[in-house]
Amino acid sequence: MSRTRPPLAPDVQTVEDVLALVRANGGRSTHARRLLVSALFTRDDHMTAEELAADVHAVAPDVHLSTIYRNLEELEELGVIAHAHRAHGPATYHLAGRGHGHLVCQSCDNTIDVPDTLFRSLVRLAEETYGFAVDPHYTAISGRCEACRGS
Amino acid sequence: MSRTRPPLAPDVQTVEDVLALVRANGGRSTHARRLLVSALFTRDDHMTAEELAADVHAVAPDVHLSTIYRNLEELEELGVIAHAHRAHGPATYHLAGRGHGHLVCQSCDNTIDVPDTLFRSLVRLAEETYGFAVDPHYTAISGRCEACRGS
DNA sequence: TTCCTTCTTGCGAGTCCATTGCACTAGTGT
DNA sequence: ACACTAGTGCAATGGACTCGCAAGAAGGAA
Numbered sequence: 001m002s003r004t005r006p007p008l009a010p011d012v013q014t015v016e017d018v019l020a021l022v023r024a025n026g027g028r029s030t031h032a033r034r035l036l037v038s039a040l041f042t043r044d045d046h047m048t049a050e051e052l053a054a055d056v057h058a059v060a061p062d063v064h065l066s067t068i069y070r071n072l073e074e075l076e077e078l079g080v081i082a083h084a085h086r087a088h089g090p091a092t093y094h095l096a097g098r099g100h101g102h103l104v105c106q107s108c109d110n111t112i113d114v115p116d117t118l119f120r121s122l123v124r125l126a127e128e129t130y131g132f133a134v135d136p137h138y139t140a141i142s143g144r145c146e147a148c149r150g151s
Numbered sequence: 152m153s154r155t156r157p158p159l160a161p162d163v164q165t166v167e168d169v170l171a172l173v174r175a176n177g178g179r180s181t182h183a184r185r186l187l188v189s190a191l192f193t194r195d196d197h198m199t200a201e202e203l204a205a206d207v208h209a210v211a212p213d214v215h216l217s218t219i220y221r222n223l224e225e226l227e228e229l230g231v232i233a234h235a236h237r238a239h240g241p242a243t244y245h246l247a248g249r250g251h252g253h254l255v256c257q258s259c260d261n262t263i264d265v266p267d268t269l270f271r272s273l274v275r276l277a278e279e280t281y282g283f284a285v286d287p288h289y290t291a292i293s294g295r296c297e298a299c300r301g302s
Numbered sequence: 303t304t305c306c307t308t309c310t311t312g313c314g315a316g317t318c319c320a321t322t323g324c325a326c327t328a329g330t331g332t
Numbered sequence: 333a334c335a336c337t338a339g340t341g342c343a344a345t346g347g348a349c350t351c352g353c354a355a356g357a358a359g360g361a362a
Contacts, residue, residue, distance in 0.1 A: 028329045028338060049320080064341050069320065071339090087236040087290050090319055103283050112281055121272030122292070130263055131297030132254045138293040139238050141273070146282030179309060179358045200348080215312050220349065222310095241348060304362085311356070317349080327340070332333105 015041055018080050025078060032056070032063045036071050040081060046092035046102070046111050086111075086140045102140035107148035111140065166192055169231050176229060183207070183214045187222050191232060197243035197253070197262050237262075237291045252287040256296035263296065 012018050018037045019029040027033075039055035040047070047055075053068045072093055075081045083093045086104045092111065101119055103112040119136035126132040163169050169188045170180040178184075190206035191198070198206075204219045223244055226232045234244045237255045243262065252270055254263040270287035277283040 023330095026338080030329070030339060032340070062341070065319095066321075066342080067340055085236075085238040085293075103277060103281065103285065105283075106286070106289070112283060114277070114281070118273055118276045118280070122269055125269045126254060126265070126292075126294065129269070130254065130265070131300070132256075132263060132294050133300055134254065134292055134294040135257070136292075138257070139290055141277070141285055141287075142236075142289040143277065143283050143285040149282070149284055174359095177309085181310060181358075183311070213312075216348095217313080217350075218311055306361080307359095309356105309358075311354105313353095313355105314351100316351075319348095320346085322343105322345075324342095324344105325340105326342105327338105329338075330334105330336090332335090 012080060018075070018078075021078055021080065022074070027074065031060065032067050033071055033074075035059055035063065036068060037075070037080075040075075040093070040095060044095060046084070046094045046113075048090040048092055050090065052093065082137060084137060084140045087142045092140075099137050101136040103145070104140040104142055105145035105148050106142050107144055110145055112145065163231060169226070169229075172229055172231065173225070178225065182211065183218050184222055184225075186210055186214065187219060188226070188231075191226075191244070191246060195246060197235070197245045197264075199241040199243055201241065203244065233288060235288060235291050238293045250288050253291035254296070255291040255293055256299055257293050258295055258299035261296055262291065 012021055015034065015037045019034060022033065023029055035056045036052060039052050043055070049065065049068050049072060052072070053063070053065050056063050056068065072081065072083070076083060076093075079096055081093050082096045082099075083091045084102050085091050086102075086109075087106070089109065092102075099116055100113045101116060103114055104110070105112075116136060119134065123134045123136065126134045163172055166185065166188045170185060173184065174180055186207045187203060190203050194206070200216065200219050200223060203223070204214070204216050207214050207219065223232065223234070227234060227244075230247055232244050233247045233250075234242045235253050236242050237253075237260075238257070240260065243253075250267055251264045252267060254265055255261070256263075267287060270285065274285045274287065277285045
C-alpha cells in the first residue's frame with residue numbers, strides 16, 4: 001500500500017466503501033480490518049484503540065492489539081479516520097467526516113466536539129503572526145467543562 | 152507540605168526565592184531540589200523532565216529521575232512552574248511567570264510561545280457556547296511551522 | 303549539640319500506551 | 333492452484349511516568 005500522502009477521504013459511507021478504498025490502494029480486506037472498520041462505523045464516536053479492540057474482540061478474540069494499531073494507522077493514511085491527542089490518556093480515533101475540534105475536560109475527561117469555527121480566530125492569528133498553520137483537530141483542547149467548574 | 156491549592160506564584164525571582172517558598176509551605180530545601188530549581192532558572196526555557204535531569208546530573212549524578220518528577224509536581228503545586236502537554240513526546244516544564252500558550256510543529260517539534268491573546272476568541276466562544284473554560288496553557292497546539300510548510 | 307519527627311530520596315518495580323521485529327498465515331491477481 | 337506479498341499474532345521493547353518502601357537528611361525542640 002502506498003504510504004505517501006492521504007488521498008483526502010472520498011465519500012466512503014459504509015464499511016464496504018472503506019474496504020474498497022483499501023483494496024484500491026493495494027490493501028487487502030481481511031477479517032480483522034473489516035471488524036475494526038465495523039466498530040468504527042457502529043459506534044461513530046471517539047474511541048481509543050483499546051475500546052475498538054474490545055469491540056473487535058467481542059467477535060474475534062484473537063485479533064491482536066498491535067493489529068488494531070497498525071490498521072488504525074493504515075486507515076488514517078487513507079483519510080478514513082483521524083485521531084486526536086488528549087493531555088492525558090490514550091489517543092481517540094474517529095471517522096474523518098467533517099473536521100472538528102475537541103474540548104476535553106481535565107476533571108471528568110469528557111470530550112465535546114466543536115466546529116472549526118471556534119478556532120477561526122486562533123488559526124488566523126497564528127498564521128498571520130507566526131506563519132504557523134494550526135491544525136485544530138490534532139490536539140484536543142484542555143479545560144473544565146460546565147459540570148466540573150465549581151470545585 | 153500542604154497539597155491543597157496552588158498559592159498562585161508570588162514574585163519569586165531567584166532560586167533562593169523558590170526554596171524560601173518551599174520552606175514556607177513546609178517543604179525542605181534539599182540538594183536535589185535546589186539543583187532542579189537552578190536548572191529551571193538557568194535555561195529558562197521549555198524543558199522535559201529528562202533534560203532537566205541531565206542538567207541536574209551534571210552536578211549530582213545520583214539524583215533519581217523519580218525525584219525530578221516528584222519535585223516538578225511539587226513546584227507546580229506551588230505555582231512556580233507549569234507544564235504543557237504536546238501531542239507526541241514528553242511534557243515540557245517551564246517557569247510559570249506570565250502565562251502563555253504553545254504552538255508545536257508536528258514536523259520539527261519546535262515550540263513557539265504565544266501570548267494568551269491568540270486564544271481570546273476561542274476561550275470566549277468555548278465559554279459562551281459550551282460553558283467550557285479553556286486552559287490555553289495546558290495543551291500545546293499542533294500544526295506546522297513556517298519553515299516546515301512546503302513539504 | 304543531640305534528638306526526634308517528618309519530609310525526601312534512591313531504587314526497583316510496575317503501569318499505561320504504543321511500536322517493532324519476526325516468522326507464519328492468508329488475500330489476490332494470474 | 334500458485335506465487336507473491338500484505339497482513340497477522342505474539343513477544344519483546346520502548347518511552348514516560350508513577351508508586352511503595354526502607355534508608356537518609358532537614359530542621360525544630362530540648
